Amino acid sequence: MVRIIEGGMYTDERGVVAFVNGFNFKDIKRFYVVYNHNKGYFRGWHGHKHEEKYIYVVSGSARIGVVNIETNEMHSFLLEARTPKIIYVPPGHANGFLSLTDDTKVIFFSNMTLEESQADITRFPPDTWCMQDKA
Numbered sequence: 486m487v488r489i490i491e492g493g494m495y496t497d498e499r500g501v502v503a504f505v506n507g508f509n510f511k512d513i514k515r516f517y518v519v520y521n522h523n524k525g526y527f528r529g530w531h532g533h534k535h536e537e538k539y540i541y542v543v544s545g546s547a548r549i550g551v552v553n554i555e556t557n558e559m560h561s562f563l564l565e566a567r568t569p570k571i572i573y574v575p576p577g578h579a580n581g582f583l584s585l586t587d588d589t590k591v592i593f594f595s596n597m598t599l600e601e602s603q604a605d606i607t608r609f610p611p612d613t614w615c616m617q618d619k620a
Contacts, residue, residue, distance in 0.1 A: 487551050487560045487578065490539075492569030503569045508539065512596045518543070519591045521584040529581015530609035537596045538574040540582070542566050545589030547582045552614050554579055554607070559614055564591075579609055 492505030521528060524545075532554050540549055542564040549562045551574050562572050563585075571594075574580050582591055595602060 486575060488573045489562065490571040490573060492571070494567070494569060503566070505541065505569050505571050508571050510594075512537070513539075513594045514596060514598050514601075516592055516594045519582075519593065520544075520589060524584045524587050524589065527581060527583045527611055529611060530579045530613050531581070532579030532607050532609070533576060533597075533602065533605045534607075535576050535597070535605050536602050537576055538580065539594040540564065540572040540574065540580065541569070541592045541594070543590050543592050545584070545586035547584055547589050547591055550581045550583075550614065552579045553577060557614070579607070579614075581611070581614075 490505055490507045492503065495502045495504070519528065529550065530552070544566050546563065546565040549564055549572050551560045551562070551572065552558065554577055564570060564572065597605065
């Protein structure tokens with residue numbers, strides 16, 4: 486089931502600490518950072534039958550789309566660096582994101598190695614699900 490792992494921020498005279506303490510790295514094998522050249526650009530869709538992903542916006546903001554590949558049920562989330570949270574993308578789902586600010590940077594955490602993920606990936610055309618209208 487797609488779910489949100491809430492986080493928070495702590496601010497004092499030294500600066501800010503952003504955190505998602507409920508996120509467990511136990512099964513994570515890799516992570517990568519994605520950023521688009523311009524805001525308003527949609528990047529997606531790709532899905533996996535077995536891979537699990539976690540999505541965190543470290544800078545800026547993005548509209549995240551998660552779709553059940555079998556039922557076409559879509560979930561849409563606004564993630565902003567100033568309101569830390571992580572979206573869990575279960576197996577059998579596709580995901581994509583729309584950059585809402587020029588400085589948007591998104592971190593993806595995966596439970597599979599790159600080789601395992603590449604053997605499990607299915608790519609879909611960007612207009613397969615209507616993410617652009619959800620901005």
